[in-house]
Amino acid sequence: MAKEILIYAQANRSGKVIDVVLELANAAHDLSEKLENACISALLITDGRNLDENKHVLKKAGFNKVYIASSEYLKDYSTEYYSQIAIDLIKKIEPEIFLIGATTQGRDLAPVISTKLKTGLTADCTSLDINEKGQLAATRPTFGGNLMATILCKQFPQMATVRPKVLKKSDKNYEQEPLIIEYSPDLSNINKRVELLDFIANPQLTDKRIDEAEIIVSGGKGMKNEAGFKLLQELADVLGGSVGASRGAVDMGLADSSIQIGQTGKTVVPKIYIACGISGAVQHVVGMSGSDKIIAINKDENAPIFKQADLGIVGDAFEILPNLIQKIRDKNNG
């Protein structure tokens, strides 16, 4: 039987396949080359919404096969339904590798599947490779990003969740039509014991923007007070960016946890990241080190954030930012 790499094609609340699926597809092409050109498959679990667009997106991403488990009962994510559908498919097709985006949904789903299948699962990986023995070598940060570990698995499927936005999507548009296998999963034997009663969406302002912002102006404890964060907001506004915060600032009540960046917050990869009054503990750095350009302003010239910075400025953000904001305003108006 040909080898197969299965990828969980997570869809968002509107039923659209999310970007991490495309990142995984691109990574899977590299893995496939080292694994006897293994077939790259997607598992989409859906109530049928947005199906044509999803098929198109999955084709462009270069999937060879798309399994579509479709039922009207699958509108909302359910750990119990989704895990059982994945398990049933895996038992049938026996993939070598099963990859899942390390979103909250992915990290909820994956351990239930791996535990039932008694296989290994490597969490929140930042790179994937196939070693000389043909095993999946999944690398991840541990100890708050202080140590990287490459982990292998001696059972099948070798499972991993992969952190979103770390691997790159492909620039290519694949033309080959994938083999589509659409089916109605058997849900009758599943004992559903969890029910979704309500969903309260985040206000667009905070959450969505920080994930997608090209410029992030981020503050830490050094921004001290409300006035400090107001300065950050002003700078973000003139630059058309978003405000982020370190855990220190969130713990001080200066910023909402929805904009916290770092290990226990979000991972961001903007074009420009401006860190103000952030010392740069590893827990913060793991959430922003993928930014294209990093500018850091800190009073302490030994602050570890300067190790990350393309441009480091030893100084007081409370003095530096007003001048900078004014200059950008003048330029915008001129």
Add this chain to the structure above:
Amino acid sequence: MKIVVCIKQVPDTADIKWTENNTIQREGVESIINPFDMYAIETALKLKDVYENTTVTTLTMGPNQAENIIRKSISMGVDSGFVLSDKKFAGSDTLATAKTISTGIQFKIPDFDLVICGQFATDGDTAQTGSGVATNLDVPVITYVKEVKEIKDGYVTVLREVEDGKEVLKAKLPAVLCMLKCDYEPRRAYINGYRNAQKAEVKFYSHEDISISPEETGFKGSPTYVSKAFRPEEKQSGELIKTDDLECISNKILEVLNG
């Protein structure tokens, strides 16, 4: 109501020291209760405050010194606790850890109503053990829980925080909950608590005590293994400027902004 809280002893990651061989130095590094588990404890104690006849038991798997974190939890108000400790447990990955902990729960408190865990541990950060425990116990699990709203008529209602918002979910008891950092802070130890913690008998259980096969725990029961561990590459530092000239600083920043 019987609540079990799974806790883990972790090195304080704010205080990582390196050995000459680029491994993490464990000796002399302070061990703490995993910060997310502190919220799990607090959530359990809040439920104990509200619901009569509630007992809270903490359990941990680890070396004998892990007894300290059980006593710490008792000083906060937890009723009792025990340690799963055995050389055979060493080297467990998340699958083997979940198997060992769930076996321990079935052995000691098979009639639990709720198991509460921290969502992540700050050392491994896998966020997999709680879900694994629930799966082994064949009970529902809710991860990324921000708040427990209510327990009523055999159901627990919680607020769950995900990327795009908050979900309200209801699960049939018994169930497992994995807690995020909550909006309330873990309570401190109180005077009687210290006394209770000193007096408490903390039991240790081996693989034989809880009847888990050595094949299912430790290195043997772990499908994953670390092939290589290394320090992340440090980024090449860029330019560092030190001047009081605000104009010069602004111009430098603008240069970067304009690419």
